[in-house]
Amino acid sequence: MPRTPELSSHARRTYSRLSSADLAASAEESLSLDDLGLEPGGDRVGLAFGTYSQEGLEHALRAYGFAQRLEERVGPVELRLSCQDPFQPRITVLSRRFHAAVVDLSLRQAMGAEVGFTRSAAEAPLLYVDSLLLQHPGRPFDWSRPPLPGQLHPGLSLARDLLELLHLMARRIGAEGVALMPATFSAACVYEPRFTFVDGAAQGHFSALRRAGRGWPRWLLAWAVELGCMRDEQGQPALFTPAPMISPLSRRVARRLDTRGWQRAWRFHAKQVLSLEEEALQARFPWARMPPGPPPERVVEVLGYDPLAPASPYQDACEPAPAPPRTAATS
Template sequence: MKQLRFRNLLRRHVVGRHTEVWHHRSFRLPLSAVGGLTGFEPRRADLVLWFLADAWAIEEGMLERPNRVRYRDLARVHTQEYLESLSQPRTLARIFAADETELQVDEVLKTIRFACGATVQAARSRLVHGGIALNLFGGFHHAAPDSAGGFCAVNDIAVATAVLRNEGFRGRIVVIDVDAHPPDGLAACFRGDSSVWVGSISGESWGPLEGVDETVLPRGSEDRTYLCALDRMLSRMPRADFAFVIAGGDVVAGDRLGKLALTLEGARRRDRMVLEALGRVPSVWTAGGGYGRESWKVLAGTGLMLTCRSSTAIPPSYDPMRARYGWVSTKLSRERLEGAEELSAKDLEEALGLRPPEQPRLLGLYTAEGIEYALSHFGIIPHIRRLGFEQVHAAIDVVDMGDRVRVMGNALGKQHVLVECMLERRRVVERDVLYVHWLALCNPRARFSEKRPQLPGQEVPGLGLAREIGWALARIARRLGLEGVAYRPAWYHTAYSGRYHFVFADSRRQGRFEAMQRDLRDIPLIEVTRAAAEGRLRNHGERCTWEAEEMVFWLFDSPLDEKIVAEERANARFTIVASECDKHVP
């Protein structure tokens, strides 16, 4: 990462001074289930911003904060009836594949308006000053004047174009759509407008799109096929006075909704080709879609290309949230966390056990106010508020299993426990770790449905904050001088959700877990976890039960024996037996 930083710093001084990056803290959609249901990473804009800052690809002067788009500007493209429908939970739930009971209309509209406002303001800025702008949340190409879908509530590019036209710009505009899906909304918005050229390369056809220079590639098209098609499309692009680019992250292999199979390197080459084809034409680049674990890296790669002209790969193990939480932790006040600026005689007596503490401290260190302070700076409490909870606060007490911390908030006329965690210090494989006896993340505003089924052990749907809480626990462990965070997953899905950072303490158990993921990867998670809970798992035809053993997120070197892991993984072969008969499901 150090080499990447210094290379970016040098390159940015040459090319980055004409590049703006637009971001707002509200770019994260306040929908707790959107990631699990569709693969869309609601944190993507934040992850990319954190990476670009950590990689020295941007500095403070390049970062811009948008205002909300004005309704009268939205009305230049969208019908009044449609705009009024956006105030209805049912409309937004359909667009964002969400349950309307958990949808906070005002907060979702805030995200939409800030994202659209960023595209509008970036277009104004680049038209005046030239150069390039990157909006980390935009490119809503499925929104038509009177309808929308596919995470696109308003068409920010069409709105920005209408604003520029209203302010006197008469030049030719090109829209280069290199998202994996067809720009049906753009076609509807620009129908009959010969001053706008739309070029698109996608992985599936939704029927003819009037006015769009569309290339539909076969399913699974890889780098070479895609880039050759892109070169041909760019050769047909007319001379432009202004450009919009939708640099979708759903073009890479493994995307849940995209049908193409580019590599991350191929996506970066895509961006370079578009950048070179545009030359000195002022342009606004937008994020487009992305429904997989790697989608943030596609957008981050676009950011590196635009700010630094860099083709350097992002380190495979790099996690922006880990870097961000580490940086935030260095800024937290010890006095605010621990609740005392100076050691008093009373504090000394409590430390020596001569008097009971006036207020319990988590692991003998953090006060409830300190927990609130840290969770606020990590962005967890602000996001909980956006989910519709008020008077969010923390409480600490001691229970049989250890120290308990709860985060509570008010909604629907009552107080709810939203986060509950029971912790203690413990030794696992001869190492001191932070042991999590119990962790519950609950969103009582949400409900289970066919799209969001109830998993074993769940009483209410989750908050969508497991990743944030996990990193917060890791920071606590590190501050206490511990070597990891451990828990015992009672269900397959709780182990599966931690698979990228946690490993089983036992090497053979880890090997079998990796074999399960390999063999059952094409079966929905809900089916696998139910089969494991119901005793329908088979290893080489022999009945096996779910082994709830310790998993650990090692903060330093892992003690796993990789040779044993590989041997056990190779020797295992898992199947599921259907409940109604003894038939194996491969």
Template sequence: MLSLDYLGKRLRFISHRLTHFDLQKPDPEDQEISLVDIERFLSESDRKNPLFLNFYTRTGLCEALEQYGAFDRLRKRGFDPYLSFHPLDSERYILHLTDKENGPVLVELVCRLTILKAKKSQAEVNTGDLFDLLAIEWILLQNPQAKFTDERPPLPGQKHPGLGVGREIITLLQIMTERLEKDGMLAIPAHYHNAVLYNHSFRFFSPEKEAELKALERDLSDLTLAQASWAVEQGLVIDKETKNKFEWHPEEMIWPRTEKLEKYFSSDYYYNLLEKTLEKKQFYVDINQARLLLENSQH
């Protein structure tokens, strides 16, 4: 398996060879457009098909995924990848990568361009500062041909095993963020395991929430990711201080691209508050309740 660092470098090397023209090639339905109409074409006024995130054509995205080798890797696994997308509303786009046209979904992505407004001054960030972000509202990566096993059990929310390309997809979304010259990327993980997987390159904007995640990883380290995520999901994780069941509340995670955001996450303010909160946060699994749930599931 390629290291994340090598994967990022290789994909970024390829991205530098892709031009705006490559990524905005007219779709077949728009091929009759003339050069004098290109400005109107890019503004979507005369287009039959929309632009993904106001930038990419379907043909352009397919060209990029071919160049990155993503389509070829899926073909080697027996899939015939077909890409499509459309607007969900005035802000959000949904993208599907299926096995053949109208076939089973391999990748589903819902995203939008958004602005994050700082609610208060913190370190490098001032009240009212605006950050232009690519927001990932939903991402599904699944292999409908695979089966769950004891070694690879389902995670909360999964209907099929994962596709095994999560880090590659995140890297491609980071490259997309760079191409669109955004300040960073935003994700709101619906489940504990989503946050763990995002945490390779994302951080919670709130240092207290980041500390909560670190504390959970520390205190649930004897469990597999699936076991830990199900323990959180089923209310088996207890806050040692309050004795209450821990509940996962999704918040914003950020991958910073610009210097200002990077400085915020590396600031003394962020680090000190994270460490202070981490010292206080402790969790444990309610073993008796876990046994009871297991017994009930066997009847």
């Protein structure tokens, strides 16, 4: 049975110390996201999920140490809470140095039926992550961390910390799990240590993709999947299709991922033998999106490298598109 995610001892102690009064503390009047040019229309700041004020969120982020870790990377930050609907809040953390968002979260309450649960689990309350952005707008890409599909800026290496905070928030508001839908294979890889696909077949296909890319840099496998260069035994593209993932916080939600049907579908699809079509990847690889300078030797072995070669005809197709609604993307 999938286990509920383990929390650090510091997180558990801090969670116990923070009271409802701490989290709902009144905040002074502040600029809205509209004033900052980050959101069309006005904001009404209130209590997110009937629990969190902007001031309370700021206090919690500092108590957990997350705000300090952000500031070590991007300098001073400001938090903005948009609560036009208290049960669909948007939380944005802005870097004063780079004048851009470094964290941007759109959250809402949902029920288990929305992710495909039936029977009693269909009524389980969930914290649903509609979108998630975590980025360093002042840092360039380099060959130690090339861009992943959909990334405009490098990440902050804080995804684990942020996901832990979301699990703590879910516990606080009485949710029985955290749910999301990864937009890309690379995003699913970030979530996979704490999240499981609701559909056993989707989990099995994801496992097969991971196994096929064993020994490869994750970013290179991510591009191979994104560009349709993974093949099944019949030579057909083995694509990644977004599907709901969940991290259970209750026994009834965890049991939904431990049925015979789920296990059977997972085992069947995990046995797929997938392979990388290197010629297709060489032809489609978006060199123009990559950092300047020659790539590492291992990349050259797989892709070849000609600095005078024209841009790939697939370049335009690789440009990041606006995220579809109800989709979570991590960078």
